[in-house]
Amino acid sequence: AVKLGNVTILATGGTIAGSGATSTTTVGYTAATVGVQQLIAAVPELAKVANVKGEQVFQIASESMTNEHWLTLGKRVNALLAQNDVDGIVITHGTDTMEETAYFLNLVVKSKKPVVLVGAMRPSTALSADGPINLYNAVLLAASQEAVGKGVMVAMADQIHSARDVSKTNTSTPDAFKTSELGMIGYIQGNKPFFYRVSTRKHTTETEFDIANLQSLPQVDIVYGYANMNTVALDAFVANGAKGIIHAGTGDGSVAAKVKPGLVAARKKGTLIVRASRVGQGILARNGEANDDELDFVVSDTLNAQKARILLMLALTKTNDSKAIQRMFYTY
Ligand SMILES: NC(=O)CC[C@H](N)C(=O)O
16 A cells, blocks of 8 residues: 655635535635634545644634734744654645745745645635635645645645745636746646646745744835825835835836835835835846835845735845845845
8 A cells, every 4th residue: 555645734714714604605705614624524535645634723814814823834834844744734724815825934944845825715615615626636735745845835726836926816716826927837637746847946945034933023014006106105104113115116116206205215214125016927127117226225026015025024034234135035
């Protein structure tokens, strides 16, 4: 008989653990109601691909995820993966901030063992609920040799995405997760993962970040760019003590004339400024829409604003040097 891998499922809530009033309730249901043992019991097929254990870490909708949740989860993942009797981890998670949690873990997990985030777009009570098959695929992926060393992954709708590049791209359809231009890394088909590409960016055991002794992360906020933008949000975040600001600018990270003096003043007072884009694809050109060298700004490379926020928080636990932080944005 083939020896099965040991996979721990860490449950955090979300729609995969959600329930609705009827079988056709696919919106307006309640997330985070079903416990991890019930999730596992609903998919007896899991026992064919791994020895599965469950742990309820949180029971929340993922829009309420906080830095503190991430530190707790990251430490638990590292503790479990340090054990000889754990071969991989699956994290069930709400889909709204799944890409953020995945990228955070991609930067702080200290192991080559597979870590797979999974969720559902339809609650467990719905017709054609996607949670059970997504969970099955995630567990077989986490138990597979092929997934070792690939960094943190998101497994949704038979596709494998790398944490750095994946995004939720639809409010409600089951195929919501995409890595549009950079491309997903593989498929799961016929009970097997198939990989086709890997990111060139460093992750997990290759990063310089260590959360073992951290109780909190520096405050970093996002300012969204739009026509007729005013300066109120930026000024309020800076007055509130933000250590970093992600400016999710229009286009290639352009900054409205009215907003620029506030960013420059914040930087002079010590706040790190990262220019990102609201567009969703493409490289943020350094010294393009602003003279970053002169203004001492950092650019986000291809990271979207919510992921740039995570990298900047972790970067600020190591250094305040903008050049070192810019290097990190071209590394991870
Ligand atoms: N499909 C989902 O998981 C969304 C439910 C909820 N808003 C969450 O992110 O947890």
